[in-house]
Amino acid sequence: MHRRRFLTLSAGWISTTAVALAQHEHPPSAPATPPAGDADITLRIAPVTLDIAPKRSIKTIGYNGQVPGPLLRARLGKPVTVDVFNDTKDDELVHWHGFHIPSEVDGSMEEGTPPVPGNGRRRYTFTPDPAGTRWYHSHAMAGTNLKRGTYTGQFGMIVVDADGQPGAYDQEVPILLHEWEPRFVEQGGMDVDFKYFTINGKMLGAGEPVRVRASQRVLFRIVNASATLHHRLALPGHLFQVVALDGNPVPVPKHVPVLELGPGERVDAVVEMNRPGVWILGELKTEWRTGGMGIAIEYAGQQGAPQWDRIAPFAWDYGLFGGADAVPEPDERLTLVIRPTGDGHHWTINGKSFPQTPPIVVRANKRYRWTFDNQSADGHPVHLHRHTFEVVRVDGTPMSGIMKDVVVVPAWKQVEVDVPAIHPGPTLFHCHQQFHMDMGFMAMMQYAP
């Protein structure tokens, strides 16, 4: 199995952004003296003007003057220190999404992580676990301020390397999805839509193509870093072999024509490059693809405008990649009913909105089966911090071996997951749709003393 570093990078951002953990650098004008010793990683939160296309600039907030933030790599089990400098006036939080790390460094105020104060700094030290495609992003509440939290450019990928990771490949390509210029629209309740769509901070056609050669195997590490939108992606004429979901290897790495990711989800997929040409890897929805959510995949020796093609209907299903093992019986079960309030402006879990939602109390070393009962017309990408759960049933269909930290609960459906309560400490559970989270779709999981 060949494992190589990111050899060719899609949008050219990597050459300026790769932050090897061996790299030690201090920002030129630190507002405060960092603690003793160099950090492995330095992140500076500051306003940035992002050129998503010729004559289209977005003013946002990013990490280290770029969007996405630097691609970070860490080694499973090897502690890292991160110095975060906040050059904005507002408190910020950097959440390390998908990690089993203590509440004090996880990056959630509700769990007790101290914020990075406005015009201040904070050091995070943690031991990366588990291995795989993870990401980091702002965990600030936005409310109705669409210039905060995951609406901004504060997101990046962190890959935790270890031996025995899935997929043999020749080239690795990060793909981060995001949208810009959000605004509120009334659709029964209140919702958010966007004007521009990007992959790796560029609209389709504005960035460098991903350069490939025929017969290469390319591993795409995909993060849906959208604040609110689900995305479906295809690469016409090619199949994706899904090797990991949310960074965790799947039991059966099946080939599929379409990938689907709710906000916060990741998919690792290997594509065998066997149809020379110049193609669009992009969003199925025409309006969003032509609005920018695409990137050119260019075979060596081929040229011209990137091509799209009709994509046959496909039903995405986590169970496609599941195994045949029986799932152990849980120690206890609980149901979380998801419903909007009558005015459609708030979300409830079992009838309450955060901070009134009662904590979900667990005992250490027990396995809990949570049933998400979605009594609403929206799909919800629900996320549990600091833990990995197993998806065991989606809309009545059992499955096993699908380990995730975000699961999409489709409209009017039920999804069951098994949560192993093995990382004591306050733990946040919430919808990863930023506006749903901000409007009450959040609860704490607490370990009984």
Ligand SMILES: [Cu+2]
């Ligand atoms: Cu939601």
